[in-house]
Amino acid sequence: MLKQFFIICSGADTDILEQCSKGEQNKYAGIGATVFFTALMAFIAASYALYTVFDNYYAAIGFGFIWGLLIFNLDRYIVSTIKKTGRFLDELLQATPRIMLAVIIAIVISKPLELKIFEKEINQVLLEQKNDLTLANQNQILAQFNPEITALETDITTLESKVINKEVEVNALYNTYISEAEGTAGTNHLGKGPVYKEKREKHDALLAELQQLKLENKEKKADLEQQIATLKTNYQLQVDTTQPVINNFDGLMARVNALGTLSWMPSFFIFLLFLAIETSPIFAKLLSPKGPYDFKLEDLEMAIKTHVLQNKNQREALLKTDNAINDRVYADLKTEDELYTYKRKKTRELMQLQADAFFKHQKNIL
Template sequence: MLKKFFLLCSGADKDIMATCSNGEQNKFVGIGATVFFTAVMAFLSASYALYTVFDNYYSAVAFGLVWSLLIFNLDRFIVSTLRKRNHWQSELLQATPRLVLAIIIAIVISKPLELKIFEKEINTVLVKEQNQLALQNKEQVASYFQKDLVQNQQQIDSLKSEIGKKEKEVNELYSVYITEAEGTSGTKKMGKGLVYKEKREKHDRALQELDTLKNRNAIKIKALESQVEELKKNQEAKIKSVQPVLKEYNGIMARIDALGELSFWPSFFIMLLFLAVETAPVLVKMMTARGEYDFKLEDQENAVKQILVQFKEQQEVIQQVENEIQDKLKSELVNDTDLYDEKRKHWVGVLKDQAKAYTQKQQKVIKNL
């Protein structure tokens, strides 16, 4: 049962194969088994690749099954259509496109399995990349909000600086009227005279202005600080909103990129293994000598070809005879007087009818003038 199944996988003609020796059948059983197990690997590869995309077992298995059947059909077609010839040049010519297709299939199959084999190493690389992306995102968000934060901080600093200048002015006025009272500056007269009162009033007005300025600027500073806090909250919220997206940075393309950052040789040798498995049926057929199956298949094809050639020649002879009969019949009909008289009467009647219709049309035109 298993032998019949693998012979079916090899694409060999079962009727011809039934007449071949066990050795010849075993050769094609090996080719069919290679085709089958390549399809199994394609199923595992595609299922894993699609699971990383959809995160759903049923979808991954369904697509993996379809993909494996497609690969199975392609491999079976490649093997079954490769014919052994007497000249190796012609075999190489027909095998080249099949080898190219087999190489492409092997690369496509091997890549998802490489991702699974090196999954732990790839996860480590992905964590580093996610952290790097998180830092880049934080810098970008900070840069986006930086302008508003700096502008608000500058306004706060300007308001505080304005209060500081006013305080300095008040302190200076205070020092002026105190030293005036002590007689150490100004009029140099000790006591609270007229000049002292003027300087004291000027200080009091400045002090009152300072209080007003502090109250007014305090309200502005509080509003600006509230805006700064709101901007910082928005900044943090923006950073946090991107975190779930960054955690999802583990799809198939991200994993392929991460695989590219690992050592080249392990991945390369795994791909070589799949290349060897995928191209094995074609290479085996090319390297082995023509066997019993090849001779019988060629004999059957030649027999069919001869039958078709004979049928075509018979058709050409029949057509030639038919043409000769038609030519002879035409020549006899041309000399047939009865047929000539019948045709003459027909055409005379047609010409008379045409002449009559033309005359009636002309009469209608004359009446309408």
């Protein structure tokens, strides 16, 4: 039962193959098994590749099964259409387009399996790429908010500088009126005289301005800090919103590109393996000698071709003979007086009827 199934997979004519030896049947069963398992590998590879796209088992298995059937049909067609002629160069020329198609199929089949085999290495590459993308994304978003935050921080620094400068002035006036009271500067008179009072009033007035400035700047600084906090919150919100896009950067194209960054040699050998599997049925037929099945198939095709050619030639000869007979018949009738007289009479009657009909039509118009 299994052998019969693989023979069907090979695309061979089962009726002809039943008349051949067991060895010939086993050869085509082996070719069919290769075709079947190649389609099975295509089904597995396509299912994994589509799972990375749809992230759904049912959709991946469904489309993978259709892809496996397509590869099975192509391989079966490729193998079944290679005819053994006994001339290797003619057979190779005949198989060249099929070999090129087999190479394309091998590439398509091997790539998803390479993604699965090197999944850990690809994940490492993707992790590094995600980290780079995360940093780049944060820097890009920060570039949008940073100028405004820097300007607000500069305003805060300016407010603080004004307070500090005012404090320096107040402290200088404080030292001045204290020195005046102690008699170490100014008038050099010990005690709280008029000069002391004047300097003390200046100090107190400037101190009041300092207190007022601190209150005003505190409100302004709180408002600026609130704006900075809002900008930082918006920055973090935008980072959090865009981060899932980076986290999902592991689709089929991203994995293929990540695979391209790895060493090419392992992938190349996996491709060669699938290329050998895909082209093995073709080369098996090319390298195998012309067997009983090929002779029987050629005999059957030649018999059908001969029968068709015979029928075609027979119909052409029949047509040619019939044309010759008709030519002779009409040539004899051409000189017959009785036929001429009869046809002349009928033609005369026809022309009279036409003349009468024309006359009636013209009369009706008038």
